[in-house]
Amino acid sequence: MSTPDYTHYRSIDDVFQSDSLVVDTSTGEIIQDRQDTAFLTGGDEDKNAMGLSTAHICTFVGGGLVKVQATITDNSQVGGGKRGKVSGFTRASRRRLMQRIAMTRKIMMPVFVTLTYPGAWAEDPKIWKRDLRVFWMRIKRAYPAAAAIWKLEFQKRGAPHFHLLVWGVKYAHLVLSVSKLWYEVVGSGDDRHLRAGTRVENVRDWRGVMAYASKYLGKLESVPTNEPGRFWGVMSADCIPWADLVTCSLTDREAYQFIRMLRRFMRIKSRAYKSLTAFADGEFWFDRIDRLRELFA
Secondary structure, X not given: OOOOOEEEEOOOOOOXXXXXXXXXXXXXXXXXXXXXXOOOOOOOOOOOOOOOOOOEEEEEEXXXXXXXXXXXXXXXXXXXXXXOOOOOOOHHHHHHHHHHHHOXXXXXXXXXEEEEOOOOOOOOHXXXXXXXXXXXXXXXXXXXXXXXXXXXXXXXXXXXXXXXXXXXXXXXXXXXXXXXXXXXXXXXXXXXXXXXXXXXXXXXXXXXXXXXXXXXXXXXXXXXXXXXXXXXXXXXXXXXXXXXXXXXXXXXXXXXXXHHXXXXXXXXXXXXXXXXXXXXXXXXXXXXXXXXXXXXX
């Protein structure tokens, strides 16, 4: 049995590359797609700064994501080039969003915030994003430790609205400030919008976070406008309570053993996977790496 090689990383950028598979939290099924590594800013570079082309297991200790991968033999570039115009919220984008949320610490509960437009709204998506940006600047001015993951969605009437997971601000403070701030940013002048244009919800546990994310943030839907721009993003990423990423090198034999075990644990149908990414407790799997390696020997 080879000696474990553990590497701790403070940054969670540039984590994964290659063909990977992920469990869809709403259906429990596997989404098979090539993964985009540019999680945080929607950038267009495929980086492999951590040198993860060899067999390894990545666990987000304190979070809800685990990845096991065998050695990559194909060194061809994944992704890259100039990012095209965004015209819809794709399965790949949904997968990246859900994975990003799963990389946060389970014990640090965010607050759910919804920002809605009044009866009349601008048709230009750039104005929506400007409104969100100005709103967030005001939040940061009042609460410097604030951070958020946001998602653009459309109501049945065609109006855009934003869902946010907000960390670093107490629920009571958001209840008192969000409606007035959003009302002033939008400039609707409609008292009904001031009273009902926002919603702030508390969450009790991690299960509630992922259920909300799957239902609202991860919902696939038709888009009533052309080229609305990015559908989700991270604001003040340095303030988000990210889980600790720990990577352990494996032999290929161990990697395939871990993949089979993780697949069975998650009740995923049998297939010949070279890489498996799943929404699973990172600390649970990290605590068992050495013991399982001994069983595989």
